[in-house]
Amino acid sequence: MNHLKWRLALLCFLNLSLLAGCASDNEEDLNPKPTDCDTSAxxxxxxxxxxxxxxxxxxxxxxxxxxxxxxxxxxxxxxxxxxxxxxxxxxxxxxxxxxxxxxxxxxxxxxxxxxxxxxxxxxxxx
Ligand code: HEC
Structure with missing residues (x-):
């Protein structure tokens, strides 16, 4: 029983970090850095x-x-x-x-x- 609890906790933790990862990816796509625009040539x-x-x-x-x-x-x-x-x-x-x-x-x-x-x-x- 205790064992199962830990596995659930671990699963939740992994899910959370995956979601957080996705969220920060999206943020980067929505806010392209000015350096993405090359006006040098x-x-x-x-x-x-x-x-x-x-x-x-x-x-x-x-x-x-x-x-x-x-x-x-x-x-x-x-x-x-x-x-x-x-x-x-x-x-x-x-x-x-x-x-x-x-x-x-x-x-x-x-x-x-x-x-x-x-x-x-x-x-x-x-
Ligand atoms: C569908 C046709 C059309 C397209 C496509 C178009 N124009 Fe025009 N443009 C016009 C018309 C009509 C006027 C005159 C508008 C007026 O006098 O209010 C005009 C006016 C202008 C003016 C003068 C604006 C002013 O207020 O003095 C400039 C500069 C200009 N266009 C540049 C461009 C550029 C650059 C593009 C592409 C990014 C472009 N046009 C695409 C039709 C178009």
Whole structure:
């Protein structure tokens, strides 16, 4: 009888530690560390242009059908919108700007950080 009690106690203890293990795993997934976002090698062609492509920006902002007069199909045009602050205002959903992508999901924090980094670097054509 005593023996059984100990086994039950041990089983409970193991269950608790398993549950605790799961809980802390989930917490890490929900709160990715900022270091998960690598902005060290940001370029126009490989990073910023790729983000605009992947998020459908180019569909609505091609030269032939420039929504809101904003064209995002070349370095010179994207630079123009970076320089006048509208690119960052739109993707960060800042007040005073129309949030982009229109009708779509906001860019990830990491993508926004990469676009910011490119602007901080002086919007190079690289
Ligand atoms: C479904 C079409 C559509 C998509 C997709 C889209 N846009 Fe737009 N965008 C528009 C329209 C329409 C306007 C003009 C809105 C207005 O004048 O209020 C606009 C305006 C803008 C502006 C000017 C905003 C301002 O307040 O001055 C910027 C910058 C911009 N878009 C960038 C982007 C970027 C970057 C993406 C991708 C992340 C994107 N857009 C995706 C349709 C779109």
């Amino acid at each position: 940001v370029t126009f062609s490989g990073t910023v242009n790729a983000i605009l492509q992947a998020n459908g920006c180019k569909n609505c902002h091609a030269a032939a059908s420039a929504s809101g007069g904003v064209i995002l199909d070349s370095h010179a045009e994207v630079k123009k919108r970076a320089d006048d602050g509208r690119l960052l205002g739109a993707i960060t959903h800042a007040s005073g700007y129309t949030p982009m992508p229109l009708g779509g999901t906001k860019l990830s924090d990491c993508d926004i950080a990469k676009v910011k980094k490119w602007i901080d670097n002086g919007t190079p054509n690289n």
